Amino acid sequence: MEVAFSKSNIKKLLPNPVSVDLAERYVLSEEQHRFYQDNGFLVIKDLIDFASLYNYKRRFMQMCNGLVETGSSTIVRERALVEKGLKGEDAINKISEVHYDEVFMTYTEHPKLLHVLSQLIGKDITVVNSMIINKPPGTGIHPPHQDLFYFPFRPADKIIGAWTAIDNVTRDNGCLFVLPRSHKRNVLYPHGHLQGANKLYHGILEQTAYDESQFSHLEMSPGDTVFFHPLIIHGSGPNVSKNYRKCVTAHYANSECQYIDVSGTVQEGVAREVEAEAKRRGFSLSFQDTWRFKSKQVLGVRSNL
Template identity: 60%
Template sequence: MTELSNTYIVSDEQRRFYDENGYLVIKGLLDFATLYNYKRRFLQICKGTVDRGVIILVKETSLKNKGVTGENLINKLHDIHYDEVFMTYTEHPRVVNVVSQFIGPEIRIMNSMLINKPPGSISHVPHQDLYYFPFRPIDKIIATWTAIDDATLENGCLYVVPKSHKQGILYPHENSIGASRMYHGIKNAVLQEPRVNLEMSPGDTVFFHPLLVHGSGANVSKHHRKCITVHYASEHCEYIDVRGTVQDVIAREIEDEAKRRGLNLSFEEAWQIKSKSVTAPSKL
C-alpha cells in the first residue's frame, strides 16, 4: 500500500467549487488502517473497556425505549479531541493541511464528534452549524466530515443544499421533535436549491462552510454508519454576544447543560474552555 503524504494541495478548481457551492468532497483522504483505529476506539468506549476521559456519550433518543444497548444505542461521542486515539484525526496532518488552505495556518479545534448512526436512527433535519458558534468571522470557520463506514442513502448519508451559504443568512432554528437535546433544525425550511446526497466511501472527506444548510437521512439499513467530524476556526476569530439573536435559544441551552454538569459558564466560555490549538504542517 502506498503511504499517503502529510499534505494535500487543494487545486484552484477545487477551491472555486467550495467557494461556489459551500462544500468540497476529497476522495480517499485517509487510509483504512487509520479509520479502523477510530472504529475500534469507539467500540472500546461503548463497552467501557477504556477510560473515556472528557468524552460525552450521547444516546439515540429514538432507540432508548427499544431495549438496545452499546453500539446499537450510542449516537455520538462528543469532545473527542483530547483522546489519544481520536486526536490522530483531529490533528491529522492531511486534514489540518487542507483546513489551513481555507482558514490559515493558526488553527483551533472547536468541536469534535464521532457520529454513529445505528439501524433505526432517525434523520437529522436541515440545519446550519454556525447556529451553535459564538465566534466569527464566518469565513474563518470550516467543518470536516470523514466517512468511517460506507455512507449511503439507505443508511442515512449526509445531504447538502449547494450554494445555501451564499445567502449570508443564519436562519432561526428550533428543537427537532424526537431528536436528542440540542439537535435543532431550521424553522419552516424553504430550500430553493435541490439537496445533493453525499454518498461516500471510507476515507472520503467533505469540507463545508458553517452557513451551508445540511442534514442526514434516517438509517433504514441493517448496518451502522459511522463518521468522524471536526469544526475548526482560525486562532484570530473573536467571540461575539449572541443574546437577542437567532442563537439565543441554543446559547441558553448550552449554558443550562454546563450548569447540569456543575459548571457555571457563559455560552462563549463553554466554547473557549474546550477548544484546542493545532499546528498545520508545512507544505513540502
C-alpha cells in the same frame, strides 16, 4: 503572525504527537478552491487512510464497551432507540468532544487534514468540537440546519467542518445532504427543536428556507472527507438499513476569530441551553466560555479562541 507550514515546524506546533507521517500533504487545485467557495462544500476522495479508520472504529467500540475511560468525551444515546430497550452500540448515536482522546486526536490533528484546512481558513487553527457518529439502524434524520447556529464566534468564512466516512455511506444508511450555494445567502436562520430530534439537535424552523428537491446527497466511501462552510444548509437522512453508519467529524476555526455577544439574536436560545447543560455538569460557564473551555489549538499560533 503567520507560521510557515513545513515538516520541521509542524512537530513543534502540534501539541501532541500524531501517529501518522508528518510529511503528508494535500494541495488543493484552483478548481477545488473555487468549488468550495462557490458551493460551500468540497468532497476529497480517500483523504484518510484505512489504518487510521480502523483505529477510530476500534476506539469507538472500546468506549462503547467500557474498556477505556472516556475522559472529557461524552457518550450520547439515541432516545428513540433507548426507549425500545436497545443498549450499547445499538443505542449510541455518537461520542462527542473526542479531540483530547489519544486515538481520536490523530484525526483532528491529521497532517493531511490540517494541510487542507490551512489552505481554506488559514494556518492558525483551533479545533472547537469533534465527535464520532455511529448512527445505528433505526436512527432518524438530522434535520436541515446550519452549524454556525452553535458557534459564538466569527467571521463565518474562517470556520469550517470536516466529516470523514468510516463506513460506506449511502442514502439507505443516512448519508449527508447539502444545499449547494446556500451559504451565499449569508443568512443564519432561526432554529429550534423538531419532533423526534435528540437534545441539542436543532433544525431550521422556516421550511421556505430550502427545497428538499435541490439537496445533493453525498454518498461516500471510507476515507472520503467533505469540508463544509458553517452557513451551508445540510443534514442527514434516517438509517433504514441493517448496518451502522460511522463517521468522524470536527469543526475548526481560524484562531483569530472573535467571540461575539449573541443576545437578541437567533442564537440566544441555544446559548441558554448550552449554559444550562454546563451547569447541570457542575460548571458555571457562559456560552462563549463553554467553547473556550473545550477548544484546542492544533496548528500555528493561538490568539483569540
